[in-house]
Amino acid sequence: MARSVxxxxxxxxxxxxxxxxxxxxxxxxxxxxxxAPAAPRSAVVRLAQLFWRALIAxxxxxRWLFGLVLVAMVVAAIFAPLIAPHDPLLYHPxxxxxxxxxxxxxxxxxxxxxxxxxxxxGAQISLAVGLISVLLGGxxxxxxxxxxxxxxxxxxRVIGVFADVxxxxxxxxxxxxxxxxxxxxxxxxxxxxxxxxTTVHFPVNTVNLVIALAVVRIPIYTRLARAxxxxxxxxxxxxxxxxxxxxxxxxLRRHVLPNIQSALLxxxxxxxxxxxxxxxxxxxxxxxxxxxxxxxxxMISEAQPFLINGDPWMMLGPVLALVLTVLSLNLFGDAVxxxxxxxxxxRGVRAK
Amino acid sequence: MIAYVIRRLLLLVPVALFVxxxxxxxxxxxxxxxxxxxLGEDSTPExxxxxxxQLGLDRPLYEQYALWLNxxxxxxxxxxxxxxxxxxxxxxxxxxxxxxxxxAALLFSLVLAVPLGMTAATRRDSRLDWLLxxxxxLGTTIPPFVLGLLLILVFAVLLRMFPPGGYVPFTEDPLExxxxxxxxxxxxxxxxxxxxxxxxxxxxxxxxGQDYIRTARAKGLSERRVNYRHALPNALxxxxxxxxxxxxxxxxxxxxxxxxxxxxxxxxxxVTSILSKDYPVVQGVVLLSALxxxxxxxxxxxxxxxxxxxxxxxxxx
Numbered sequence: 194m195a196r197s198v199x200x201x202x203x204x205x206x207x208x209x210x211x212x213x214x215x216x217x218x219x220x221x222x223x224x225x226x227x228x229a230p231a232a233p234r235s236a237v238v239r240l241a242q243l244f245w246r247a248l249i250a251x252x253x254x255x256r257w258l259f260g261l262v263l264v265a266m267v268v269a270a271i272f273a274p275l276i277a278p279h280d281p282l283l284y285h286p287x288x289x290x291x292x293x294x295x296x297x298x299x300x301x302x303x304x305x306x307x308x309x310x311x312x313x314x315g316a317q318i319s320l321a322v323g324l325i326s327v328l329l330g331g332x333x334x335x336x337x338x339x340x341x342x343x344x345x346x347x348x349x350r351v352i353g354v355f356a357d358v359x360x361x362x363x364x365x366x367x368x369x370x371x372x373x374x375x376x377x378x379x380x381x382x383x384x385x386x387x388x389x390x391t392t393v394h395f396p397v398n399t400v401n402l403v404i405a406l407a408v409v410r411i412p413i414y415t416r417l418a419r420a421x422x423x424x425x426x427x428x429x430x431x432x433x434x435x436x437x438x439x440x441x442x443x444x445l446r447r448h449v450l451p452n453i454q455s456a457l458l459x460x461x462x463x464x465x466x467x468x469x470x471x472x473x474x475x476x477x478x479x480x481x482x483x484x485x486x487x488x489x490x491x492m493i494s495e496a497q498p499f500l501i502n503g504d505p506w507m508m509l510g511p512v513l514a515l516v517l518t519v520l521s522l523n524l525f526g527d528a529v530x531x532x533x534x535x536x537x538x539x540r541g542v543r544a545k
Numbered sequence: 546m547i548a549y550v551i552r553r554l555l556l557l558v559p560v561a562l563f564v565x566x567x568x569x570x571x572x573x574x575x576x577x578x579x580x581x582x583x584l585g586e587d588s589t590p591e592x593x594x595x596x597x598x599q600l601g602l603d604r605p606l607y608e609q610y611a612l613w614l615n616x617x618x619x620x621x622x623x624x625x626x627x628x629x630x631x632x633x634x635x636x637x638x639x640x641x642x643x644x645x646x647x648x649a650a651l652l653f654s655l656v657l658a659v660p661l662g663m664t665a666a667t668r669r670d671s672r673l674d675w676l677l678x679x680x681x682x683l684g685t686t687i688p689p690f691v692l693g694l695l696l697i698l699v700f701a702v703l704l705r706m707f708p709p710g711g712y713v714p715f716t717e718d719p720l721e722x723x724x725x726x727x728x729x730x731x732x733x734x735x736x737x738x739x740x741x742x743x744x745x746x747x748x749x750x751x752x753x754g755q756d757y758i759r760t761a762r763a764k765g766l767s768e769r770r771v772n773y774r775h776a777l778p779n780a781l782x783x784x785x786x787x788x789x790x791x792x793x794x795x796x797x798x799x800x801x802x803x804x805x806x807x808x809x810x811x812x813x814x815x816v817t818s819i820l821s822k823d824y825p826v827v828q829g830v831v832l833l834s835a836l837x838x839x840x841x842x843x844x845x846x847x848x849x850x851x852x853x854x855x856x857x858x859x860x861x862x
Contacts, residue, residue, distance in 0.1 A: 358563040362835045365797030366815065370831045373819040374574040470688050474801055477690055478816055493691070497805075500694055501709055503702050512691050520686045 256528035259521035266518060270316035279307035281314040281487045290499060292506040299510035303495055308510040311487035315511065318481075318488050319518065322402050323469035327461055330407035334414025335457055339445050341415065342422030349419075356412040356419075364409040368471055371405035372480045399482050402475060406468050417460055421453035455533040462526030466519045473515055489515045546850065553843060560839065562614075568832040569613050572824055578602070582824055585626035617832070623825035627818070632829035635814060642712060642810035646803065647795045649730040651788065654737035659781070661738075662745025666753065666780075667772055677742065684739025690801040693732035697805070700728060710807040729806040733798045737791050744787050748780035782853055789845030793838050 251257045269276055278298070285305035293300045299308040334356075341352035359367075425431060426449075434448050475481055476490030484491070489511040496507035575582045580596040597603070601612045616622075622632035665674045687695075701709035707728050715722040752758065753776055761775045762768075800812035807813075811830060818826035 354559050354563060357560050358567065361560055361564050361839050362567075362831065363793040363797040363838055365800060366831055366834050369800065369815065369819060370571055370827055371574075373822075373827060374571050374824070474688065474690060478801065478804065479820055493694070497694065500698055501702060505698050508694065512694075516687055516691065519688070520682070523682070523686055 254528055254531075256524045259524040260528070262517065262521040263525060266316055266521070267320060269313050270320050273314045273317060277307075277310035277313045279310045281306060281310040282485050283307075290504065290507060292504075293509070300506045302492065302507055303499070308492070308507060311492060312489070312510040312514045314487040315489045315492065315514065316518075318399060318486065319469050319472055319515075322399055322406065322472045323465045326403045326406035326468050326472075327410055327464045329403065330410030331414045331457065331461055331464065333407070334411040335418040335450075337411070338415040338418025338420075339422045339449055339453070342419040343426055343441070343445060343449065352415060352419075356415040359408070359412040362409070364467075365471055365474060368405040368409050368475065369478070369480065371408060372401050372475055375401035375404060402472055402481060405475075406471055409471075410464055410468065413460060413464070414457065417456060418453060421456050422449055425449055425452050459526070459530045459533055462522060462529050466522035466526065469515075469522070470519055550847065553846070557839060557843065561836065564835045564839070565614055565617065565832060566610060568828055568835070569610050571828055571831065573606075575824060582822075583623060583626070585822070622829040622832070625818070625823055625826050627821050627823045628826070632825050635826060636811055636829055636833060639809055639811045639814050642808055643799050643803070643812060645715070645726070646729055646733060646799055646808060646810060647792075649726055650734035650737065650795055650798075651791070653730050653734035654741050654791075655784075655788075657734075657738045658741030659745055659777075659784075662742045662780075663749055663772060663777065665742070665746045666749030667768075669750065677746075681739040681742045684735050684742075687735070689732050689736060689798045690805055692735055693729065693802055693805045696728045696732055710805070712806075712808045725806075725808075729802050729808060732805070733795060733802045736794065736798070740791065741784060741787060744784050745780060748783050749776055752776045752780045782849075785845055785848065785852060789842045792841040796834050796838060 247257070247261075251261075283306060285301065285307075287305065288297070288301050289305040290303055291297055291301045291305075297307050297309065299312065302308055302311065337352050337355070341349040422445075431444070431448055434444055439448070472481070473488075473490035473493070476488045477494045479491070479494065481488050481491050492511040493508055493515075496505075496511070499505070499507050572579045572582060578593065578597070580593045580600060580602055581588065583600075584592055584596055601609050604612075620633055622636075624630075625632055625635050628635050661677055665677045668674055697709045700706045707724055709728075710725075712725050713721040749772075758771060758775060761771045766775075796812075799810060800815050802808070803810045803812035804816050811834070814826060815830045817823075818830065
């Protein structure tokens with residue numbers, strides 16, 4: 194499988210003749226076109242349009258550029274086996290702790306493993322844990338919040354106390370404790386999921402990280418969804434839907450959710466950067482995936498003794514990857530917020 | 546006012562109960578006999594049986610919780626497995642270290658953020674404003690543990706200005722204590738500097754656009770006086786809420802920063818106890834940090850009345 198993808202010539206010249214795409218589309222020059230030689234014309238045009246719109250958006254607001262960085266990160270994570278120059282787990286005892294050089298662009302770690310390859314593979318765990326935990330916590334929190342806001346009364350009060358309680362724990366400390374207690378139950382088991390061109394190694398105890406980080410995200414979404422639902426609840430169209438006999442579940446899903454989802458989406462972009470940061474802290478402290486697994490936080494932790502001896506190179510790769518990811522998420526999130534929530538665009542945030 | 550304080554304290558009761566329940570349940574998340582979990586792996590069967598009896602593990606869960614809560618309220622949070630001392634003692638012993646670090650970081654953030662935020666707001670859209678904004682973006686982006694390591698590299702390893710870690714009690718050697726404090730304080734406080742800076746800046750911009758500022762200017766007050774006497778106090782009010790919320794971030798950040806800089810505080814205790822499966826200590830740290838976070842935010846809410854006389858609690862009619 195991997196062979197066939199690699200061996201395809203990058204230019205893709207032989208296919209060009211078959212595509213029969215109109216000349217207009219060909220002159221739009223972009224690379225995504227030759228990825229879909231047999232695709233219908235409309236798809237090609239649509240891709241070109243999308244690309245053009247993205248270019249315009251970036252020209253108007255450079256923050257969208259960081260969206261591209263994020264896309265690159267995701268691509269790097271998914272196609273890690275194809276991109277990584279070396280095996281991330283292979284020891285090279287003769288080339289331990291090297292500074293960056295032509296063979297190892299980011300140097301090697303204390304066991305002689307290629308840091309660049311480990312950074313690329315590390316994106317898998319960081320992005321997966323960040324994304325899944327936020328989605329999990331976000332869905333649970335949003336459902337609870339919508340229920341609380343819509344139902345009111347005792348349900349609202351119970352859910353409110355629940356959210357207050359979760360907020361009362363400093364998030365990282367709760368996540369630490371949860372990861373530690375859950376961690377005892379699932380040891381160093383690693384599940385390998387073959388995906389054809391790649392195999393994703395998913396250490397079972399990252400599931401603990403996901404659960405721990407999801408739990409600490411719940412209250413934010415509960416509060417947000419509740420506040421938004423309260424605003425929407427008394428609007429006429431909700432009354433209309435209710436009087437037509439819509440059941441609570443479908444009413445929340447079909448009528449309330451579409452009106453509050455942009456606020457939730459904005460929060461998601463912010464949360465993911467927090468989740469990735471928290472994940473890296475947990476793995477830095479030794480609560481992440483078991484040792485040979487490449488993970489940014491644990492790589493930084495392994496490099497720490499070398500730093501104190503005046504040899505900072507080993508830390509460079511994972512630190513850059515982490516900071517760049519978080520920076521991109523923050524800036525991209527800001528741009529998304531300004532786009533979806535026009536009120537935030539005027540800078541002076543109202544101080545109540 | 547007193548009625549309001551009492552009402553707020555009463556409202557805290559269900560939250561505090563819930564918090565303690567979650568903390569109590571942490572032990573039950575660990576597989577196996579909780580008595581064995583609490584005593585450690587190399588405990589005698591007799592000791593396990595005795596604790597089993599004491600915790601009432603053969604009784605229903607709510608009775609176990611009541612027993613545990615009763616003990617906790619009386620200050621008995623159990624016995625540490627590794628440290629051979631009561632959990633509460635282990636925590637209170639290390640508390641001064643964490644408080645020193647946390648308070649220093651908070652002060653550091655305010656001392657920097659307020660003047661910088663004012664400068665940025667009064668010179669809006671200048672090059673300096675832009676520079677400060679970029680700086681605050683970096684401040685929120687670089688995680689404390691990365692910043693801590695960078696500080697160690699630059700100021701301890703390369704420049705040899707400060708020690709790379711360690712802690713000497715203030716009572717033993719005040720100067721050495723302060724030297725040890727500088728780097729961890731910056732590492733822990735920088736994120737707060739960035740957040741507080743943004744709040745001061747946007748708060749100032751908000752206030753500076755209001756009518757009474759125009760009036761103050763119109764009657765011929767100097768720009769300095771307008772900024773400091775008229776604008777700043779009103780811009781600082783939202784900062785207070787933020788500081789309360791940051792208490793949580795600082796508590797959590799202390800866990801990492803203390804670990805990096807080898808400060809023997811509560812944060813380091815949390816990490817070592819988690820890694821060595823010292824669950825009674827984990828439980829104690831989680832419970833006490835949540836309770837102190839709740840209390841800090843209550844105090845912040847109450848302090849509004851002192852900062853802004855317009856805000857009154859209680860008799861609203």
